[in-house]
Amino acid sequence: MISHMRMFALLFLAAAPVHAQVAVPISVTGREEIALEQGATTPSHGINISFAYLNETGWSREEIRPAVAQLARILEQCGVTLKSAELVQVDAPARFRDFLTPISRQLAAALQLAKPTVYFVAGTRQSPAFDAEAIGRGNSRTRPELADTVWVTRGTRDLGIALAHELAHVLMDSGEHSGEPGNLMREDTAPGNTRLSAGQCAQLRGTGAANGLLKLP
Numbered sequence: 001m002i003s004h005m006r007m008f009a010l011l012f013l014a015a016a017p018v019h020a021q022v023a024v025p026i027s028v029t030g031r032e033e034i035a036l037e038q039g040a041t042t043p044s045h046g047i048n049i050s051f052a053y054l055n056e057t058g059w060s061r062e063e064i065r066p067a068v069a070q071l072a073r074i075l076e077q078c079g080v081t082l083k084s085a086e087l088v089q090v091d092a093p094a095r096f097r098d099f100l101t102p103i104s105r106q107l108a109a110a111l112q113l114a115k116p117t118v119y120f121v122a123g124t125r126q127s128p129a130f131d132a133e134a135i136g137r138g139n140s141r142t143r144p145e146l147a148d149t150v151w152v153t154r155g156t157r158d159l160g161i162a163l164a165h166e167l168a169h170v171l172m173d174s175g176e177h178s179g180e181p182g183n184l185m186r187e188d189t190a191p192g193n194t195r196l197s198a199g200q201c202a203q204l205r206g207t208g209a210a211n212g213l214l215k216l217p
């Protein structure tokens with residue numbers, strides 16, 4: 001009798017994860033608010049950003065947190081304060097761990113995270129293959145789930161600056177680059193390239209607010 005009961009229990013346990021995997025292949029395994037320091041200047045706008053990282057892609061909260069702090073400092077020059085930064089840990093099957101439009105649309109649709117959202121993934125299967133990619137309103141008409149998202153691969157250098165660069169593309173809803181020395185929107189990110197011009201800041205605030213991504217602080 002006892003051995004029969006144990007056998008039943010083992011079968012039940014073995015069957016449960018398989019069933020769960022079929023029903024919910026994508027799940028949130030952790031959520032935390034990243035603590036942010038308030039800047040010295042009085043901001044005109046605030047932004048809330050979700051940061052999602054996938055398990056088994058090599059990303060960790062320890063690597064993401066300082067990059068988010070750097071992103072916040074860069075946005076401050078435009079009078080934009082990062083009000084909240086939610087870090088979301090996601091478990092998903094291997095096919096979701098690289099950026100690829102038809103697959104990543106499903107991931108975004110399943111998670112329904114507040115936007116703008118930054119996704120930290122392993123790599124990209126897109127062609128051309130960018131280390132990091134921003135999707136605004138203008139380039140998301142055929143893939144609306146991906147509007148106002150940024151996809152960051154493990155190949156991304158200067159992480160905090162790259163985050164700010166891609167988010168600026170989203171907020172400005174523009175793929176435009178700048179040739180100005182030291183500008184954040186130079187085609188290649190580099191440690192010194194963090195500045196935004198008054199005109200870029202105005203566009204970032206105006207378009208970001210019009211698209212509902214920026215709010216009064």
Ligand SMILES: [Zn+2]
Pocket residue numbers: 165169175177187
């Ligand atoms: Zn760019």
